Each structure stands twice: as structure tokens, then as C-alpha cells.
Amino acid sequence: EAQVTQNPRYLITVTGKKLTVTCSQNMNHEYMSWYRQDPGLGLRQIYYSMNVEVTDKGDVPEGYKVSRKEKRNFPLILESPSPNQTSLYFCASSSPGTGTSGANVLTFGAGSRLTVL
Amino acid sequence: DQQVKQNSPSLSVQEGRISILNCDYTNSMFDYFLWYKKYPAEGPTFLISISSIKDKNEDGRFTVFLNKSAKHLSLHIVPSQPGDSAVYFCALLKHGQNFVFGPGTRLSVLP
Numbered sequence: 647e648a649q650v651t652q653n654p655r656y657l658i659t660v661t662g663k664k665l666t667v668t669c670s671q672n673m674n675h676e677y678m679s680w681y682r683q684d685p686g687l688g689l690r691q692i693y694y695s696m697n698v699e700v701t702d703k704g705d706v707p708e709g710y711k712v713s714r715k716e717k718r719n720f721p722l723i724l725e726s727p728s729p730n731q732t733s734l735y736f737c738a739s740s741s742p743g744t745g746t747s748g749a750n751v752l753t754f755g756a757g758s759r760l761t762v763l
Numbered sequence: 764d765q766q767v768k769q770n771s772p773s774l775s776v777q778e779g780r781i782s783i784l785n786c787d788y789t790n791s792m793f794d795y796f797l798w799y800k801k802y803p804a805e806g807p808t809f810l811i812s813i814s815s816i817k818d819k820n821e822d823g824r825f826t827v828f829l830n831k832s833a834k835h836l837s838l839h840i841v842p843s844q845p846g847d848s849a850v851y852f853c854a855l856l857k858h859g860q861n862f863v864f865g866p867g868t869r870l871s872v873l874p
Contacts, residue, residue, distance in 0.1 A: 650806070681864075688767070688852060689807070689864040704861075736806055749795035749814065749856055754806030 648673045652737050652755035659727055660763050667722045667758050669737030677740045677750070678720040679704065680712065682733040683757075689736065695720055727762040734759050766790050767855055769865040776872050782840040784868050786853030789834065793863075795856040796829055798838045800849045801867070807852060811838070843872045 650671045659665055671678065679694035681704075691704030695714040709731055711723040720739075724731060738752040768787045776782045784798075795814050799807035813820040813827045813836075820827050826839045836853055853865040 686772075686866050688769075688866040689854075689862075691862070694861070738806075749797055749812040751797070751809045751812070752799075752807075752854075752862065754808070756804070756806050 648753070650737055650739055650753050650755035652735075652758045654758060655756065656759050658761045658763065661728055662726050665724050665727060665760075667724075667735060667737075667760070669720045669722065669755060670718050671720075671737075671739040671753070672718065673739060673741070673753065674717065675739035675741045675753075676717070678714065679738050679752070680710070680720070680722045681736045681738065682706065683736065684733055692722065692735075724760075727760075729762050732760060732762050766863050767853060767865040769851075769853060769868045771868050772866075773869040773871070776843045776870065778845055778872055778874050779842045782838075782843045782847065782870055782872065784838045784840075784851050784853075784870065786836040786838075786865050787834060788836070788855055788863075790857075791831070791834065793855040793857045796827065796836050797854040797856065797862075798825075798827060799852045799854055799864075800847075801852065802849050810851075840870075843870075845872050845874050848872045 653668050676697045680692040681689040690706045693712040695701045735758045737755040740750045740752045797812040798810040800810045801807040811822050811825045828837045850867045850869050852867045854862045
């Protein structure tokens with residue numbers, strides 16, 4: 647089954663304790679990205695990657711790091727989490743022009759709910 | 764400054780009637796416009812899309828309309844079904860791969 651898998655799904659941690667949220671896709675997609683969802687703000691892009699070893703900042707990259715050493719994996723790293731990073735995080739992947747109108751279509755993971763105390 | 768707005772945080776519709784979800788944007792540099800649906804505890808899933816050169820795209824019960832002069836996008840669902848109850852996000856695509864999402868509208872279809 648084609649899917650994007652995120653782990654952990656739920657995590658409660660404390661300020662300053664480094665954590666990594668893993669993301670893996672089995673569709674051989676070149677493009678991967680991370681979003682956070684907050685009430686009233688929708689989905690905001692944190693980082694994205696066009697391919698292996700190619701990453702770039704999205705709209706809200708502060709406090710986050712990513713790496714893309716393999717095509718299928720795109721982990722999100724919080725080196726020193728703070729309470730304002732409490733959020734619902736989504737990983738997504740896509741290949742160009744996979745939608746019926748020619749648009750790229752993102753396939754999302756199920757989400758990781760992070761609470762930083 | 765939000766580029767994409769969905770001014771109705773929530774919408775309730777009777778089963779069998781039409782649901783109309785709206786999305787307004789401020790920037791003209793988008794190539795594609797998409798709608799995603801999200802159920803609780805799941806990731807968003809793709810619903811329907813339209814390119815900037817079209818003004819309408821239909822897929823079964825779902826129709827997306829694009830009014831570029833008004834910078835307005837809408838999704839019509841007819842007839843609405845209880846299983847359509849979810850949060851709907853409009854997503855605008857620019858520069859090939861970068862999406863900008865609206866804040867979402869929670870649709871409740873009442874039996």
C-alpha cells in the first residue's frame with residue numbers, strides 16, 4: 647500500500663530535550679515536506695526537499711532541522727524543543743503532475759501530535 | 764499576512780443539500796488550486812484540483828470553481844452526505860512544488 651509513515655504518532659516531552667520525528671514514504675517520490683497545523687492557521691510548511699541532499703526552508707523553519715540522506719526518509723529534528731512547538735505535524739510527499747488537472751498532489755502521513763511542556 | 768483565507772470556520776448542511784465551501788486568496792501567482800479533506804486523527808487527503816487556466820472542474824459530487832478576477836475558489840458538494848463531514852482545506856500551488864494552505868472549514872452534514 648502506497649503510504650507515508652510518521653513516528654511517533656503522539657509524544658509528550660519537556661523543553662530542551664532533543665527529539666526526532668521520522669517520516670518514510672514507499673512511493674519513490676522526489677519531493678517531501680513537513681507541515682505543522684495550528685488552530686486558525688491551517689497547514690504551514692516547515693521544510694521541504696526536492697530530492698536527496700536537497701532541502702530548503704519553508705514558511706516557519708525556526709527551531710527545526712531536517713535531512714534527506716535517502717530518497718524515502720525525511721526526518722524532522724527539534725534540537726531544543728520549546729512550548730511554542732506544541733503542534734500537530736504532518737509529513738507529505740509527491741511527484742510532479744500526479745493530479746488529474748496536472749497539479750502535484752501531496753500524500754500525507756497520519757500526523758504526529760507533539761506536546762512540549 | 765495570510766495569503767489564503769477561508770472565512771467560514773464551520774458550516775452545517777442538511778443531508779442531500781448542497782455544501783459550498785469558499786476560499787479567497789491575495790496573490791495571483793498560483794498555478795493550481797486544490798481541495799483537501801481531513802478526518803480526525805488522519806492526514807489530509809486530496810479531493811479535487813483545478814489549473815489556473817480553467818474555471819470549473821467536476822468529479823462526481825464535487826465541483827471546484829475558480830474566479831481568477833475575484834481571486835476566489837469554491838468547492839460545491841451535491842448532494843451532501845454524512846460521510847462528507849470533515850475539515851476542508853484549500854491549497855494553492857505556486858513555483859511547482861510549494862503549497863499554501865488555507866486555515867480550513869469544518870463541514871458538518873446533518874442526517
